[in-house]
Amino acid sequence: MLTPILHALSSNLDNLPPQERRLGEYILQAPSSVIHLGITELAYACSISPSTVTRFCKTFHFKGFPDFKMKLAGELGQKTVANQYQDLKAGNDLQEIVKAIEANHLASITDTTRLLDMNELERAVQILCRAKRIDLYGVATSSIIAQDFYQKLIRIGKNCTAFSDSHMQITSASTLGEDDVALAISYSGETPETIDALRCAKDSGAITVSLTQYGNNQLASLADISLFSSSLEKGMRRGDMASRIAQLHVIDILFTGMVSMEFEDFIPKLENSYQNVQTYRKRQGGY
Numbered sequence: 270m271l272t273p274i275l276h277a278l279s280s281n282l283d284n285l286p287p288q289e290r291r292l293g294e295y296i297l298q299a300p301s302s303v304i305h306l307g308i309t310e311l312a313y314a315c316s317i318s319p320s321t322v323t324r325f326c327k328t329f330h331f332k333g334f335p336d337f338k339m340k341l342a343g344e345l346g347q348k349t350v351a352n353q354y355q356d357l358k359a360g361n362d363l364q365e366i367v368k369a370i371e372a373n374h375l376a377s378i379t380d381t382t383r384l385l386d387m388n389e390l391e392r393a394v395q396i397l398c399r400a401k402r403i404d405l406y407g408v409a410t411s412s413i414i415a416q417d418f419y420q421k422l423i424r425i426g427k428n429c430t431a432f433s434d435s436h437m438q439i440t441s442a443s444t445l446g447e448d449d450v451a452l453a454i455s456y457s458g459e460t461p462e463t464i465d466a467l468r469c470a471k472d473s474g475a476i477t478v479s480l481t482q483y484g485n486n487q488l489a490s491l492a493d494i495s496l497f498s499s500s501l502e503k504g505m506r507r508g509d510m511a512s513r514i515a516q517l518h519v520i521d522i523l524f525t526g527m528v529s530m531e532f533e534d535f536i537p538k539l540e541n542s543y544q545n546v547q548t549y550r551k552r553q554g555g556y
Contacts, residue, residue: 272300272341272344272345272383273344273380273383273384273483273499273500274329274340274341274344274483275296275297275300275341275344276500277329277483277484277485277500278293278296278297278329279293279297280484280500281293281329281484281485282294282297284485285325285328288315288317288321289321289324289325289328291315291316291317292311292315292317292321292322292325293325295311295314295315296341300341300345301345303338303341304338304341304342304345308322308323308334311334322334328485329484329485330386330485330489330495330497343383344383347383370510373510373511374510374511374514376499376511377498377499377511377512377514377515377518378499378514378515378518380499380515381497381498381499381515381518381519382518384483384497384498384499385496385497385519385522386496386497389494389495389496390496390522390523390526391526392494393478393494393496393523394523394526394527394530395530396450396476396478396494397427397450397452397478397523397527398527398530398531399448400427400448400449400450400476401428401446401448401449402428402429402445402448402449402450403422403427403428403429403430403449403450403451403452404429404430404432404438404441404442404445404449404450404451404452404466404470404475405418405419405429405430405431405432405451405452405453405454406431406432406438406442406451406452406453406454406463406466406467407431407433407453407454407455407463408433408435408455408460408462408463409433409509410456410509410512410513411454411455411456411460411463411516412431412433413513414454414480414513414516414517414520415431415432415433415452415454416431417517417520418431418452418520418523418524419431421520421524422524423542424538424539424542424543425527425528425535425538425539425542426535426538432466435462435465435466438462438463438465438466438469439465439466439469442466442467442469442470442473442475443469443473444473445470445473445474445475446473446474446475447474447475447476449470449474449475449476450475450476450477450478451466451467451470451471451475451476451477451478452477452478452479452480453466453467453470453477453478453479453480453488453492454479454480454481454516455479455480455481455486455488456481456482456498456509456512456516457481457482457486458479458481458482458484458486458487458488458489459486459487459488460488463488464487464488464491467479467488467491467492468491471491471493476493476494477491477492477493477494478492478493478494478495478496479491479492479494479495479496480496480497480498480516480519480520481495481496481497481498482497482498482499482500482512483497483498483499483500484497484500496519498512498515498516498518498519499511499512499515
């Protein structure tokens with residue numbers, strides 16, 4: 270049974286250089302023993318250099334080997350829920366479907382919470398609060414996540430836009446500056462249009478943030494701040510179900526963190542937007 274970190278290592282083994290692949294295979298074979306080794310001992314066991322171990326850890330977005338060991342130990346010490354993911358099946362009883370979807374969503378949220386780096390999360394909240402303008406990029410299912418965040422941010426008075434059209438993403442990214450933030454969402458982290466938009470925003474001087482599945486991917490490597498959601502979903506990816514819930518979980522955390530940080534500024538705006546919607550909707554005979 271693989272934890273989120275071990276699952277990410279397993280999924281990316283074939284993309285690693287030979288020496289890093291050897292290290293990944295060693296970790297997957299004996300993860301419990303790795304957390305008790307020093308970097309020199311681990312390097313010797315894999316016939317590689319300590320610098321290769323450090324490079325391997327940074328490939329998977331850890332600060333170094335001590336950070337990797339600490340987080341792996343934390344995962345191994347907890348009961349993983351990876352095996353609770355259930356795939357689509359023909360003729361399933363509706364009651365079983367209800368249970369399966371509940372289990373998938375709960376597992377996705379739990380796995381994502383374990384992957385959150387509090388330092389990166391706090392940095393993201395701070396720069397989003399300070400940003401003069403926020404661009405949100407995402408295509409297909411990820412565009413739905415971007416739209417959700419857009420609707421939240423606009424209610425607290427943030428100057429933001431959400432683009433799913435690749436041309437508009439580049440057009441907007443071209444006009445960003447150093448006081449602006451671009452947040453790009455892609456489950457795979459390999460969506461070409463989203464990568465191009467974030468690269469353009471970075472070249473324009475904006476601070477860049479990514480939200481992807483956990484693991485080694487282009488979008489996360491490009492971003493100044495990398496946030497991750499669970500990467501354990503397999504068959505259910507055909508419906509983008511649990512992965513969508515995982516990303517929305519991160520978006521809700523970001524938004525709540527922003528409101529909490531700038532409470533006296535954002536709460537009146539949030540309340541005012543709510544009251545105005547209620548007032549004008551009633552005047553127009555709305556529901």
